[in-house]
Every structure is written in structure tokens, then in C-alpha cells.
Amino acid sequence: MENPIQSNELTTTLHLGVRSVADSSPAALIESLLEKSSPEEKAVIQSVMNGSAESAMVFIHRGPSRGARFLITGDGVSIGRASSNDIFLDDITVSRSHATIKRTGSVFEFTDSGSLNGSYINNQQSKSHSLVTGDEIQIGKFHLLFICSQSQSGEK
Numbered sequence: 001m002e003n004p005i006q007s008n009e010l011t012t013t014l015h016l017g018v019r020s021v022a023d024s025s026p027a028a029l030i031e032s033l034l035e036k037s038s039p040e041e042k043a044v045i046q047s048v049m050n051g052s053a054e055s056a057m058v059f060i061h062r063g064p065s066r067g068a069r070f071l072i073t074g075d076g077v078s079i080g081r082a083s084s085n086d087i088f089l090d091d092i093t094v095s096r097s098h099a100t101i102k103r104t105g106s107v108f109e110f111t112d113s114g115s116l117n118g119s120y121i122n123n124q125q126s127k128s129h130s131l132v133t134g135d136e137i138q139i140g141k142f143h144l145l146f147i148c149s150q151s152q153s154g155e156k
Helices: 026-036 039-050
Strands: 056-062 069-072 077-080 099-104 107-112 128-131 136-139 142-148
Touching: 026 039, 026 142, 039 056, 039 069, 039 142, 056 099, 107 142
Parallel strands: none
Antiparallel strands: 056 069, 056 142, 077 099, 099 107, 107 128, 136 142
């Protein structure tokens, strides 16, 4: 049998597996995050989960700035590479004005602002998405975990 890769071939294709977020329940993702967190981080995450439905947070759990956390209030937040954003993600893979998260009624809504590289929620490209606790937002190299109160996400 002949080897499919010729010795004169200059390039090959590598098939890399994609980590599946869909197989994990939101509760399992949060539990995993809590296990890996410091006591201070656990206290902050649990206070948001047990707090009012008017605030939420995102926690960078993979990529540059791992461990950073950002509170989201009723006013919402802007996300992007420009330092004027509420959540400043300093990497070329992030657009200057990449996305927003705003509270609409009792729901936090993620909206991509027409970014060049797009945004992914739970490994699915998304322009707009109603967020629930445990949703993973990928913006460039950054993987952010969305956390809101259990009463707002219906988990109590």
C-alpha cells in the first residue's frame, strides 16, 4: 500500500479535535470552575449566583487574562480591543468594538457588534443570544463564562 503523504508534498492537514461544550451542563461547568477557583473567586462567583437578578458577571476561564472577572449591571457592558470598552480584551483577534451584553427585562442579551472574527456562544457562531449561567462566550482567544443569579436563570 502506498503512503498517502508524498515525500515531495510541502503541506499537510492536521485535524484537531474541538472541545465540546455542549456535552457539559451549565451546572457542571460552574462546579468545575468553583473547584479550580481560589476562596476569594469562589466567594465572588457564589455572591453573584445568590444575588439579585439585576447583575451578572463574566469570568475569563481560558486564554489571555485567565481569572479576570467583570461585573455586568443593568446598564450593560461593551466588549472589545479599544481601551474605552468596559471589558477590554487586548488581542488582535478581538475587534475594537466587538460585542455588548445588555439586560433586557430579566434577560441578559449578548449581541455581536459586526466584529470581523465573529463571536461564539457554546461553540456556535452567534450574532445575538439570550445568556444563561454556564454559557461560554468565545471572543478571539478569550473564553468567558457567563454567570448570573440562580433566580434569574431558573436554577434554584
